[in-house]
Amino acid sequence: MIELGNLDVSRDFSDVRMVVSAYRRLLETPAAIGGTFNVCSGEAFSLAEVIAILAKLSNHELEVRVNPAFVRANEIKKFYAVIVIILSQSLALLRRFLWLILCAGCLRRASGSNFISRST
Structure with missing residues (x-):
């Protein structure tokens, strides 16, 4: 069994x-x-979604218990990144990393899971 805090937070x-x-x-x-x-x-992705993905990939059900002591009072509900391209960066740098942006999208589509941070 694993004890976690809020399973609805997304990261x-x-x-x-x-x-x-x-x-x-x-x-x-x-x-x-x-x-x-x-x-x-x-x-x-919420922790609940990550747990579901892990269970599916491992073919095992994970026993998860929410421990109230692990739940933070001021928890940021959703914290994720926004892909931003700074135009002042050199074109060479942009070309070098464009494949990463494309690759990340392909990985998300292929696996159902997974670049400047934002919180909501």
């Missing part, structure tokens, strides 16, 4: 392989020096 979960690939490309791109980047998927 931006990203495939670690995509994030590592983006960091590697940033390290290899001179135009990225001095820039600020938040690599993310652009979509929010």
